[in-house]
Amino acid sequence: MVLITLPIIKLSFLGIQQLSRPVIKLIRLEAKQSKTFRNYICMPAAQCYHWCEVRLKMLLLNLGRPAKVEPLNEAMAVELGTEVLGELIVYFVAATGVIIETRRQANKRSLVAKSINVHHKEIIEALKVLEYRQERQKVYLQELTRVLTELGEIISMVPCNKHTTQNSKIKPY
Template identity: 40%
Template sequence: MVGPFPLSKLGMLIIRQISRPIANSMKERAKKSYFFRTYVCMPPAQLYHWCEVRTRMWIMGMERSGAVPKLNETMAIELGGNMIGEGIVFGIAATILVYEYNRSAAKEEAREADQQQRLLELDSRLDDLRFTVEEQDAKIRELRRLLAVPAGPGWTEPGRRPPS
């Protein structure tokens, strides 16, 4: 089984490798830009840090042991850049996944529509053949009646029993 699993892992590895430079450029931008550092990078990092520390304290049973100290600016920028980079990786992967799902669903829908069309065509042809057989049967009966030719061996008209 060498199918899609290794290819999906390879695709995710490629996406991660592409996103790393994006995350690094965001970290550099955060170091240089006050707005980016203050409003884009640091708040999610501080929130993540607060949630992580609170969760660890809750797990260890130290629920009310005081305020959570904030990360220093360097660590917050680093963590925020990593979070944004991982968010980009997740966003790209989710977008690709949704695109592939929609593409395969559309492909399956087209295949179903094509199969339905073929079935309708076959039904139509079958109805045409039935009509043609009935028409020819009526013509054969009319010709036999006009010619007054007795039926051949084993032949019976509809509704008649063969001679015993």
């Protein structure tokens, strides 16, 4: 099962990456055409990403905290903003796909568990029926044993002589 799903997952991620390219192009086009989109969505996202990246690099390289992070120029901010937004879209699409697949698998496991529970209950009911039948047969066997014992006692009480046994067609035990 794992051998089949891994290539499918890799193929899915590759497909998502391929689909993200046109989305990034659309975002760039929109950023170039719409000043509102550029100023209020692309550039703030890019400046925030740039600020976080510079601070994190400085901290990781033990260079101390930067006093002030220089903002990107407009062209670089638009370029970085479109990349960041495109990657966020790809990430959210992939995360949504993973969540949907996880829920589908959980539902599938739940259905299997429910069917196992139903089958288990059916087996328990059948077992109860068989136990009831076994008890009834045990009672019948006890009754038959009792009757046969009484019959044996009655036969043993009957006097048996040679003359009656020879003339009768019934042979004693």
